[in-house]
Amino acid sequence: MAKKSxxxxxxxxAQSGGPTAVINQSLxxxxxxxxxxxxxxxxxxxxxxxxxxxxxxxxxxxxxxxKTLEEVANTPSxxxxxxxxxxxPEDCAKIFQVLQKYGVRFFFYIGGxxxxxxxxxxxxxxxxxxxxxxxxxxxxxxDNDLRxxxxxxxxxxxxxxxxxxxxxxxxxxxxxxxVKINVVMGRNAGFLTAASALARVYPDDGPHLIYLPExxxxxxxxxxxxxxxxxxxxxxxxxxxxxxxxxxxVSIAARFSKETDAHGNIQLSGSxxxxxxxxxxxxxxxxxxxxxxxxxxxxxxxxxxxxSANDAKEARAVGRMAVKxxxxxxxxxxxxxxxxxxxxxYKVFFERVPLxxxxxxxxxMPDEFINSDGNDVTKKxxxxxxxxxxxxxKIGCFKGVxxxxx
Amino acid sequence: MAKKSxxxxxxxxAQSGGPTAVINQSLxxxxxxxxxxxxxxxxxxxxxxxxxxxxxxxxxxxxxxxKTLEEVANTPSxxxxxxxxxxxPEDCAKIFQVLQKYGVRFFFYIGGxxxxxxxxxxxxxxxxxxxxxxxxxxxxxxDNDLRxxxxxxxxxxxxxxxxxxxxxxxxxxxxxxxVKINVVMGRNAGFLTAASALARVYPDDGPHLIYLPExxxxxxxxxxxxxxxxxxxxxxxxxxxxxxxxxxxVSIAARFSKETDAHGNIQLSGSxxxxxxxxxxxxxxxxxxxxxxxxxxxxxxxxxxxxSANDAKEARAVGRMAVKxxxxxxxxxxxxxxxxxxxxxYKVFFERVPLxxxxxxxxxMPDEFINSDGNDVTKKxxxxxxxxxxxxxKIGCFKGVxxxxx
Numbered sequence: 084m085a086k087k088s089x090x091x092x093x094x095x096x097a098q099s100g101g102p103t104a105v106i107n108q109s110l111x112x113x114x115x116x117x118x119x120x121x122x123x124x125x126x127x128x129x130x131x132x133x134x135x136x137x138x139x140x141x142x143x144x145x146x147x148x149x150k151t152l153e154e155v156a157n158t159p160s161x162x163x164x165x166x167x168x169x170x171x172p173e174d175c176a177k178i179f180q181v182l183q184k185y186g187v188r189f190f191f192y193i194g195g196x197x198x199x200x201x202x203x204x205x206x207x208x209x210x211x212x213x214x215x216x217x218x219x220x221x222x223x224x225x226d227n228d229l230r231x232x233x234x235x236x237x238x239x240x241x242x243x244x245x246x247x248x249x250x251x252x253x254x255x256x257x258x259x260x261x262v263k264i265n266v267v268m269g270r271n272a273g274f275l276t277a278a279s280a281l282a283r284v285y286p287d288d289g290p291h292l293i294y295l296p297e298x299x300x301x302x303x304x305x306x307x308x309x310x311x312x313x314x315x316x317x318x319x320x321x322x323x324x325x326x327x328x329x330x331x332x333v334s335i336a337a338r339f340s341k342e343t344d345a346h347g348n349i350q351l352s353g354s355x356x357x358x359x360x361x362x363x364x365x366x367x368x369x370x371x372x373x374x375x376x377x378x379x380x381x382x383x384x385x386x387x388x389x390x391s392a393n394d395a396k397e398a399r400a401v402g403r404m405a406v407k408x409x410x411x412x413x414x415x416x417x418x419x420x421x422x423x424x425x426x427x428x429y430k431v432f433f434e435r436v437p438l439x440x441x442x443x444x445x446x447x448m449p450d451e452f453i454n455s456d457g458n459d460v461t462k463k464x465x466x467x468x469x470x471x472x473x474x475x476x477k478i479g480c481f482k483g484v485x486x487x488x489x
Numbered sequence: 490m491a492k493k494s495x496x497x498x499x500x501x502x503a504q505s506g507g508p509t510a511v512i513n514q515s516l517x518x519x520x521x522x523x524x525x526x527x528x529x530x531x532x533x534x535x536x537x538x539x540x541x542x543x544x545x546x547x548x549x550x551x552x553x554x555x556k557t558l559e560e561v562a563n564t565p566s567x568x569x570x571x572x573x574x575x576x577x578p579e580d581c582a583k584i585f586q587v588l589q590k591y592g593v594r595f596f597f598y599i600g601g602x603x604x605x606x607x608x609x610x611x612x613x614x615x616x617x618x619x620x621x622x623x624x625x626x627x628x629x630x631x632d633n634d635l636r637x638x639x640x641x642x643x644x645x646x647x648x649x650x651x652x653x654x655x656x657x658x659x660x661x662x663x664x665x666x667x668v669k670i671n672v673v674m675g676r677n678a679g680f681l682t683a684a685s686a687l688a689r690v691y692p693d694d695g696p697h698l699i700y701l702p703e704x705x706x707x708x709x710x711x712x713x714x715x716x717x718x719x720x721x722x723x724x725x726x727x728x729x730x731x732x733x734x735x736x737x738x739v740s741i742a743a744r745f746s747k748e749t750d751a752h753g754n755i756q757l758s759g760s761x762x763x764x765x766x767x768x769x770x771x772x773x774x775x776x777x778x779x780x781x782x783x784x785x786x787x788x789x790x791x792x793x794x795x796x797s798a799n800d801a802k803e804a805r806a807v808g809r810m811a812v813k814x815x816x817x818x819x820x821x822x823x824x825x826x827x828x829x830x831x832x833x834x835y836k837v838f839f840e841r842v843p844l845x846x847x848x849x850x851x852x853x854m855p856d857e858f859i860n861s862d863g864n865d866v867t868k869k870x871x872x873x874x875x876x877x878x879x880x881x882x883k884i885g886c887f888k889g890v891x892x893x894x895x
Binding site for chain 1: 504507508510513531533534537545546547548549550552553554557559560561562563564565566567568569570571572573590591592653654656657658660661663664665669760761762764765768781782783784785786787788790791792793794795881882883884885886887888889890891892894895
């Protein structure tokens with residue numbers, strides 16, 4: 084299949100996993116591109132991921148106006164609904180049966196590593212069943228942990244929310260000093276928690292400590308760190324990833340949660356337990372009276388109008404690219420990866436990579452992004468993340484000339 | 490003192506209580522106005538409220554450039570620092586001593602009901618001590634619970650954050666259905682929690698249930714409500730005020746917190762306990778698997794760049810008005826109240842009211858803003874709150890024409 088695909092048929096697109104602020108940009112990018120290619124006839128949206136295929140629950144995306152498409156592109160969360168479902172072999176058999184019945188030859192799945200795995204399984208089953216289906220994964224995840232990608236759509240906007248939240252919270256903590264612990268999303272990778280460092284503008288700005296899942300979390304060490312910062316600054320703002328684990332790899336939050344999803348992931352978000360546990364440790368062990376914890380929870384992935392312009396643009400582009408790759412006929416499957424061009428100016432390009440290269444396993448923050456003490460990020464991380472997140476609100480500060488004592 | 494004040498001297502301004510997104514607008518409004526009046530000589534900022542007076546810790550606000558003032562005005566949280574301190578008679582004696590020493594004749598305190606009380610006490614003590622001091626309170630509070638005021642600066646922006654958060658979270662919950670409980674700030678008044686209703690755009694949009702401190706919270710009734718909504722919509726988004734109390738007035742959150750501040754207020758924010766408790770009730774009693782809780786915490790009062798334009802404008806104006814009243818000489822003390830002009834178009838005006846009218850006691854949501862079932866707001870509330878909050882992000886939605894079954 085070195086030439087342009089001779090395949091003609093309908094297309095199904097769906098969204099899966101945790102929503103992001105820009106996942107609909109990818110959806111709309113794919114729809115817009117699909118309309119340009121005669122190979123693609125019907126453009127069907129499957130509701131709630133592959134569940135919509137199993138239920139034959141499709142909407143006709145050619146019936147949506149350009150105005151609606153643009154509005155949906157700028158709306159957070161998954162407009163087609165989402166799902167957390169790993170298909171069984173029986174599900175796959177049923178999926179092909181449905182896709183065949185609907186004349187579907189192009190399948191696009193927007194999601195993270197679990198969704199790439201699902202796409203990979205469907206692709207393999209399609210090959211085994213000799214069903215000619217172009218299967219493409221369109222990357223997204225605020226966790227920023229997809230292999231092959233410099234970064235993933237959704238991360239920039241989630242990181243912008245986290246940075247702005249820390250900007251405000253640092254000012255709040257400066258006004259009413261104490262210890263403030265903020266728990267940030269990120270199951271295995273600390274990128275989103277690390278983005279809190281972008282909030283720093285003035286000397287003494289928090290977060291003063293950043294704990295990532297990439298380093299073992301030790302409660303005693305944490306207390307020593309907090310004590311030191313508090314004694315120096317009379318206050319301390321801490322960023323903690325929900326995914327922090329102890330020396331033997333046991334998640335600190337998991338001690339309080341037993342719920343798991345279909346992919347075996349433990350429920351970390353949607354509970355304030357981890358923050359409250361750490362706040363209680365500081366309160367009781369360090370004898371500091373004003374200790375507070377906030378858990379950013381679902382706000383950080385679906386907050387309207389706090390969006391990185393680069394993130395929105397790139398999310399749209401990966402949707403378009405997936406369709407381009409699918410109709411080009413060079414390959415019948417793949418995932419669209421975002422790469423960064425070397426050099427000072429921030430520029431990205433896209434590449435098709437095999438599904439198995441992004442499926443299932445995730446990637447972590449590289450060592451060069453984490454300080455040696457394991458409680459902060461490096462300048463290299465700031466340089467990496469700043470252009471992905473884009474400009475942040477301007478924070479004003481008084482010069483503060485002291486009035487001479489009377 | 491019916492004519493313009495003959496009093497000349499220095500001015501001290503300070504900020505107290507919980508920060509807001511626009512409290513610095515009021516500070517800068519007062520500084521700008523003060524510069525216009527020859528009665529006011531030095532413009533001193535006291536750091537961390539009255540604590541700065543006791544510590545003789547002042548900064549010279551005449552030394553700040555117009556550019557810095559504008560930047561600070563647009564920066565959330567209290568630029569002078571804040572404090573939660575109720576002055577003792579000994580503190581007051583010391584305060585007068587310091588103010589006299591520094592030639593201070595104008596005192597402005599930006600804060601809520603507790604800060605109005607502090608201003609009132611200082612004013613009374615000044616009268617008793619025969620010290621000629623103009624004491625003015627400049628209103629702020631995201632809780633919107635100050636008496637005499639149609640609404641208070643800080644509420645509009647806090648409400649905008651809450652409404653946007655619910656917009657996003659409703660879409661998130663639509664994508665991955667379940668029960669989602671969001672805990673919103675508001676100790677005694679439900680205005681901020683009620684503002685979640687502004688998030689509704691399309692039929693079936695959440696929040697589907699809203700629980701306010703103005704009505705007793707009954708866990709059994711709550712479960713019946715959630716069950717009904719969940720059975721109808723297959724999902725349920727709930728807004729709960731942190732200040733909800735049971736039939737005998739015992740705060741639900743207080744069952745989990747023992748910490749109080751100098752004004753006797755129990756710590757409600759900075760912990761996820763209330764949300765987790767309610768989520769656990771739903772999970773165990775209703776047998777619904779996907780139940781999540783988020784506590785918005787401190788994000789809702791200091792988030793940069795999510796600001797109501799009307800709120801910012803009015804906050805600036807109350808700062809200016811306080812100085813105008815102080816130098817006009819009609820009265821030596823008071824608080825600046827925001828009133829709304831009757832009529833369809835949204836217009837406000839300002840009035841000076843006695844300090845004791847806003848001090849200490851707070852006001853609640855009027856009955857006409859709460860539905861008869863005690864689990865939602867009325868259209869009257871929406872009409873009241875919408876212009877204070879201003880325009881919200883546009884939320885797109887597919888028409889969703891179903892593809893005919895093959």
